[in-house]
Amino acid sequence: MLIKVVKFGGSSLASAEQFEKVGAIIRKDSSRRYVIPSAPGKRTSDDTKVTDMLYSCYGQAILAYDDEEKEEHMENFENLLTAIKARYQSIIDGLGLKISLEEDFKIIRKNFLAKIGRDYAASRGEFLNGKIMAEYLGYTFIDAAEVVFFDEEGNFDAEKTDEVLTAKLADIERAVIPGFYGSEPDGSVKTFSRGGSDITGSIVAKAVHAEMYENWTDVSGFLITDPRIIPNPKPIDVITYRELRELSYMGATVLHEDAIFPVRKEGIPINIRNTNAPEDKGTLIVEATCQKPRFVITGIAGKKDFASVTVEKAMMNSQVGFCRKVLEVFEENHVSIEHMPSGIDTMTIFVHQEEFEEKEQKVIAGIHREVEPDYLELESDLALIAVVGRGMRATRGTSGRIFSALAHANINVRMIDQGSSELNIIIGVSNHDFEGAIKAIYDIFVTTQI
Structure with a gap:
C-alpha cells in the first residue's frame, strides 16, 4: 500500500469547518495514512492562535507565583485556560464528537501551576488537536513525546527518533502524531522552533518511507516572489531542495527550512498544498528534476x-x-x-x-x-x-x-x-x-x- 504523510497547518485546523475540509482531503486518498496536526490557528484576522494563548496562560501562571498582584494573575490564568478550553470544545461540538478533554485540562492546569516549562505549555496546542483529529478520523493517536527525541543539549536526536518511530509505526496502519514537540532524556517536553510541525511531518515521512510528504497550508504552494511586493506573482510548479534552501534562507517562509533535511536523505518529495483549494496541484519540492522551469529563474x-x-x-x-x-x-x-x-x-x-x-x-x-x-x-x-x-x-x-x-x-x-x-x-x-x-x-x- 502506498504511503503519504500529511501535515496540516494551524489555519487548516482553526475551526470545525476547517477540520471537515481536512477530513475530506484525507478520506479522498486512502494512501494518506499518517497525519501531523498543528495547533488551531487564527479563524479571522483579529483572532489569536492557540499557541499564543497557551504562552500567555502559562505566563500568568508564572506571575501568580512571582508577582505582587497574585490574585489578578491567577484570575487571568483561569480566564485564559477557560478560553482555550472553549476553542477546543467549539471544534468538538462542531464535529459532533463525543471526546472529552476534561482530564487533559486538569493535568495541564496542574502542570502550568507547577511551572513545568514554556515548551510543555506551547506543545499542548498540538497535543490536544491531535487527540481530536484521531477521534475524528478513527486513527490511532501517538503522543509525539514518546517517539520524537532530543538529546541532553536540546538538539534533535535524529537517529534515536528514526529507530523508535519506525518500530512504533510498523504495526500501525493509520496514525495521528502531533507536530512541533518531542521529549528530552529526562522525559520533559521539548519543542522545535515555531513552525516546527513541518519538521515532525518530515521526520515521520522518513520513518515510514513515504512516497510523498504533503504539507497542507493556506496557500497553493510557493510563489516566485512576495505577493506583498508583486500582486499575484506566478506560482512555482517544481523546485529543488537546493533552490528552496536558498530562497528560505533569504526570507521565503511557506515551509520551515529544517523540514527539508529528513526527507532529502530519503529522496522523498514534498508537496505544498492548499487546504482551501485542494484541487490546486501546489508546489512539488524534489531532490532533482529533468523538468525545465517555466522561467529562467525559480x-x-x-x-x-x-x-x-x-x-x-x-x-x-x-x-x-x-x-x-x-x-x-x-x-x-x-x-x-x-x-x-x-x-x-x-x-x-x-x-x-x-x-x-x-x-x-x-x-x-x-x-x-x-x-x-x-x-x-x-x-x-x-x-x-x-x-x-x-x-x-x-x-x-x-x-x-x-x-x-x-x-x-x-x-x-x-x-x-x-x-x-x-x-x-x-x-x-x-x-x-x-x-x-x-x-x-x-x-x-x-x-x-x-
Missing part, C-alpha cells in the same frame, strides 16, 4: 537592514590568514556573518545591522589591531536579494539582464555575487530600493516572458 527573495564592513589592504591576497583574522574579530564579538564577497585587495562582510550596531566600534578596533587595513568603510541600510534558479546555469547573460533591469529602474547595485553552483545570484541594494529591485527583476524574467 524565485526571488530578500531581506532588508544589513550593514557592510569593507576592508581594503594592498596585497591582501598574499597574506596568509588575512581573511581568518578579520572573521575572528566578528566571532570574538559574537556577530554572525551573512555574506562575504571579496576581491584581490578588498573583502566586504555583510552583517545584520541591528546586531552589529552595538558592537561596531569594537569590531573596527579589532580589525585595525589584527590586520592594519589601508582603508575601512562602513555602510548601513542595505538589502540583499537572492535570484535563484536551476535554469540560470544553461542561460547566458543572466547577470547582464539583472544589471540591465536594475539600471533601467534607476537602482544602484551595491554588490553582486554569484555562487560557484550558478544556482543563485546575490544582489545588494539600498533598503529604499528593495521593492523596486524585486519588481524590476520579476518584470525582466517573468512578466516579459509570459
Whole structure:
C-alpha cells in the first residue's frame, strides 16, 4: 500500500469547518495514512492562535507565583485556560464528537501551576488537536513525546527518533502524531522552533518511507516572489531542495527550512498544498528534476537592514590568514556573518545591522589591531536579494539582464555575487530600493516572458 504523510497547518485546523475540509482531503486518498496536526490557528484576522494563548496562560501562571498582584494573575490564568478550553470544545461540538478533554485540562492546569516549562505549555496546542483529529478520523493517536527525541543539549536526536518511530509505526496502519514537540532524556517536553510541525511531518515521512510528504497550508504552494511586493506573482510548479534552501534562507517562509533535511536523505518529495483549494496541484519540492522551469529563474527573495564592513589592504591576497583574522574579530564579538564577497585587495562582510550596531566600534578596533587595513568603510541600510534558479546555469547573460533591469529602474547595485553552483545570484541594494529591485527583476524574467 502506498504511503503519504500529511501535515496540516494551524489555519487548516482553526475551526470545525476547517477540520471537515481536512477530513475530506484525507478520506479522498486512502494512501494518506499518517497525519501531523498543528495547533488551531487564527479563524479571522483579529483572532489569536492557540499557541499564543497557551504562552500567555502559562505566563500568568508564572506571575501568580512571582508577582505582587497574585490574585489578578491567577484570575487571568483561569480566564485564559477557560478560553482555550472553549476553542477546543467549539471544534468538538462542531464535529459532533463525543471526546472529552476534561482530564487533559486538569493535568495541564496542574502542570502550568507547577511551572513545568514554556515548551510543555506551547506543545499542548498540538497535543490536544491531535487527540481530536484521531477521534475524528478513527486513527490511532501517538503522543509525539514518546517517539520524537532530543538529546541532553536540546538538539534533535535524529537517529534515536528514526529507530523508535519506525518500530512504533510498523504495526500501525493509520496514525495521528502531533507536530512541533518531542521529549528530552529526562522525559520533559521539548519543542522545535515555531513552525516546527513541518519538521515532525518530515521526520515521520522518513520513518515510514513515504512516497510523498504533503504539507497542507493556506496557500497553493510557493510563489516566485512576495505577493506583498508583486500582486499575484506566478506560482512555482517544481523546485529543488537546493533552490528552496536558498530562497528560505533569504526570507521565503511557506515551509520551515529544517523540514527539508529528513526527507532529502530519503529522496522523498514534498508537496505544498492548499487546504482551501485542494484541487490546486501546489508546489512539488524534489531532490532533482529533468523538468525545465517555466522561467529562467525559480524565485526571488530578500531581506532588508544589513550593514557592510569593507576592508581594503594592498596585497591582501598574499597574506596568509588575512581573511581568518578579520572573521575572528566578528566571532570574538559574537556577530554572525551573512555574506562575504571579496576581491584581490578588498573583502566586504555583510552583517545584520541591528546586531552589529552595538558592537561596531569594537569590531573596527579589532580589525585595525589584527590586520592594519589601508582603508575601512562602513555602510548601513542595505538589502540583499537572492535570484535563484536551476535554469540560470544553461542561460547566458543572466547577470547582464539583472544589471540591465536594475539600471533601467534607476537602482544602484551595491554588490553582486554569484555562487560557484550558478544556482543563485546575490544582489545588494539600498533598503529604499528593495521593492523596486524585486519588481524590476520579476518584470525582466517573468512578466516579459509570459
